[in-house]
Every structure is written in C-alpha cells, then in structure tokens.
Amino acid sequence: MRKILTIILLLASGYLNAQVNHNLNCDTIRVNANSLYKILNKKQLHISHTENRKPLKRISIGKTKFKFNIALIDSEMNILSYEQKSYINNPPRYQRNYLKIQDKIILIDSLYFGDTLPNDYTFMTYFYKSYSFEFGKRKYKALFANNARDNTSLPNTLLILLDVTKKNCFNIVLSEIQACSDLSCLGDFNSDGNLDYLYWGIGNYYTDSVSFYTLNEAKTDFIQDERYYIKLLESDQWGEYLIDVNKSTFFYNICPNY
Numbered sequence: 197m198r199k200i201l202t203i204i205l206l207l208a209s210g211y212l213n214a215q216v217n218h219n220l221n222c223d224t225i226r227v228n229a230n231s232l233y234k235i236l237n238k239k240q241l242h243i244s245h246t247e248n249r250k251p252l253k254r255i256s257i258g259k260t261k262f263k264f265n266i267a268l269i270d271s272e273m274n275i276l277s278y279e280q281k282s283y284i285n286n287p288p289r290y291q292r293n294y295l296k297i298q299d300k301i302i303l304i305d306s307l308y309f310g311d312t313l314p315n316d317y318t319f320m321t322y323f324y325k326s327y328s329f330e331f332g333k334r335k336y337k338a339l340f341a342n343n344a345r346d347n348t349s350l351p352n353t354l355l356i357l358l359d360v361t362k363k364n365c366f367n368i369v370l371s372e373i374q375a376c377s378d379l380s381c382l383g384d385f386n387s388d389g390n391l392d393y394l395y396w397g398i399g400n401y402y403t404d405s406v407s408f409y410t411l412n413e414a415k416t417d418f419i420q421d422e423r424y425y426i427k428l429l430e431s432d433q434w435g436e437y438l439i440d441v442n443k444s445t446f447f448y449n450i451c452p453n454y
Contacts, residue, residue: 222451222452223440223441223442224429224438224439224440224441225438225441225450225451225452226431226433226436226437226438227436227437227438227439228435228436228437229351229375229376229377229396229435230377232375232396232406232426232437233376233378233380233381233394234380235450235452236380236385236394236446236450237380237381237382237383237385237394238448239383239384240379240380240383241331241379241382241383242329243327243328243329243379244328244329244330245272245326245327245328246325246326246328247269247270247271247272247325247326248324248325249267249268249269249277249323249324249325250267250268250271251265251267252267252268252276253265253266254266254281262287262290262291263280263281264278264279264280264281265278265279265280265281266278266279267279267323269295269323269326269339270326270328270337270339272328272337273297273298273337273360273366274298275295275296275297275326275339276296277293277294277295277296277321277323277341278293278294278295278296279293279320279321279322279323280292280293280318280320283318283344283345285315285316286315286316287318289303289313292305292313292318292319293305293318293319293320293321295323295339295356297358297366298364298366302368304319304321304341304354305318305319307356307368307371308371308373317345318345319343319354320343320344320345321341321342321343321344321354322341322342322343322344323339323340323341324340324341325339325340326338326339326340327340327378327379329379331384332390332391333361334359334361334391334415335359335360335361336357336358336359336360336391337357337358337360337366338355338356338357338379338382339355339356339357339358340353340354340355340377340378341353341354341356342354343373351375351377352373352374352375353373353374353375353376353377354371354372354373355370355371355373355374355376355381356368356370357369357370357371357382359415359416367416369415369417369418370393370417370418372395372397373397374395375396375397376394376396381394381395381396382394385408385446385447386410386424386447387447388410390410390411391410391411392408392409392410392411393408393409393410393411393418394407394408394409394426395407395408395409395420403428404427404428404429405425405426405427405428406425406426406428407420407422407425408420408421408423408424408425408446409421423445424445424446425444425445425446426439426444426446426450427440427443427444428440
C-alpha cells in the first residue's frame with residue numbers, strides 16, 4: 197500500500213508552474229487558513245494603498261438614541277463604517293450596521309440576507325482594513341471586517357470588493373463570508389488575465405473544499421468554474437487541514453519544493 201506522506205507546509209515553501217495532477221511529489225499538505233491561500237496564490241496582487249480603520253466618534257440615531265461607533269475605513273473614497281455599540285434582537289433597519297460610501301448607505305445585513313432581514317440575527321461588524329489595487333485596467337477596493345457575533349472561533353471574515361474604476365462611482369462585485377483575511381484569495385490563478393477568487397467558507401462547521409470563481413465578462417460578478425477546486429481533509433490538529441492533492445484539480449503543482 198502506498199505510504200501517505202504528510203508535509204508540513206511553511207509559508208516560505210516554493211512551488212512552480214505545473215498541472216497539479218501530473219508529476220506529483222506529495223499526497224497531502226498540512227495547512228491552516230493563512231497558509232492555504234499563500235500556497236495557492238503564487239503571484240500576489242500589487243497593492244497601491246492600504247489603510248487601517250480610524251475611529252472617529254460616537255453618535256445616537258433614532259428615538260431610542262441607539263448608539264453607533266463611526267470609523268473611517270478608507271480616506272480616498274471617504275468610506276465610513278457605522279457599527280452598533282451593543283447588540284439587540286430584531287433591530288429595525290436604522291439600528292443595523294452599515295457602510296456609508298460617497299453618501300450612499302450600504303446595509304451590511306442586506307448584502308447577505310437581501311431585503312428580508314432576519315429577526316433573530318444581525319451582523320456586528322468591525323471593519324479593520326481596506327486595500328486598493330488595480331487589475332486589468334480596473335480599480336478595486338477590498339474591505340475586510342470581523343463579525344463580533346461569530347462565536348465559532350473559526351476564521352470567518354466579511355469581504356466586500358468594490359469596483360471603483362469610474363470616478364465618483366462604485367459597484368459591489370463581491371460580498372462574502374469566508375476564511376481569507378487579506379488579498380491572497382484574489383488573483384489571476386489560471387493566468388488568463390481575468391481576476392479570480394478562491395472561496396473557502398468555513399461557517400459553523402468543517403468545509404471540505406475550496407472553490408474557484410472568476411469575474412464574468414461584464415466585470416460585475418464572480419461565477420464558479422466547477423472544474424477546479426481544492427479538496428480538504430480533516431486534520432488531527434485543531435485549526436489545521438490537509439489538502440488532498442490527488443483529489444484536487446488546480447492550475448499548477450502546489451506541492452512544496454516541486
């Protein structure tokens with residue numbers, strides 16, 4: 197019986213262009229949420245601007261004087277985050293967290309639940325960083341936030357990607373709850389000149405695959421290409437997973453030191 201080799205992957209591991217299911221030199225790779233994206237994204241995006249949140253002030257809204265903390269997330273577009281000071285069940289719309297972008301209100305809950313907002317849940321977001329980058333003659337801003345209501349201890353991060361190519365205009369091309377906490381989940385993984393996205397949604401339970409998405413022709417939304425994916429196995433260590441190389445289909449060999 198073939199012996200299964202488990203290779204502990206370091207962030208500095210090397211990897212070269214090749215098809216993943218040809219000329220393999222490993223069967224499994226041990227990863228966590230951070231190192232997973234590092235080995236899959238071998239060509240990082242060029243970041244033109246990075247900004248950490250800047251607390252501004254606290255205000256009261258509505259008849260009940262519900263309190264919000266306001267933070268500046270991105271000074272280039274004056275993106276403000278209005279965040280609940282405390283949580284209550286079944287809050288009305290004006291008591292839910294939101295972003296203010298160029299005087300337009302973006303309700304965080306509506307990005308994930310649509311217009312039918314849940315009575316028993318609302319996001320308590322804490323936006324901590326924004327990234328600006330250019331790709332394929334288009335300009336983007338990626339906003340990252342934690343959810344204070346998430347008590348799973350798993351890396352569930354809110355990612356909102358804005359297309360800001362047109363001056364004084366923006367379009368939300370991606371809003372996702374996923375495991376990546378920086379830009380390593382975005383890139384051109386298949387080298388076709390199109391922006392791609394790797395989705396790993398952990399949620400409240402173990403998720404066994406990383407899905408591949410690519411930006412549509414209109415550059416307005418990401419669509420899944422089910423031909424490519426990374427299969428994951430449970431590990432004996434909490435917070436770690438094993439990439440099942442033989443059952444994964446990707447664009448190059450992800451084995452370290454190949």
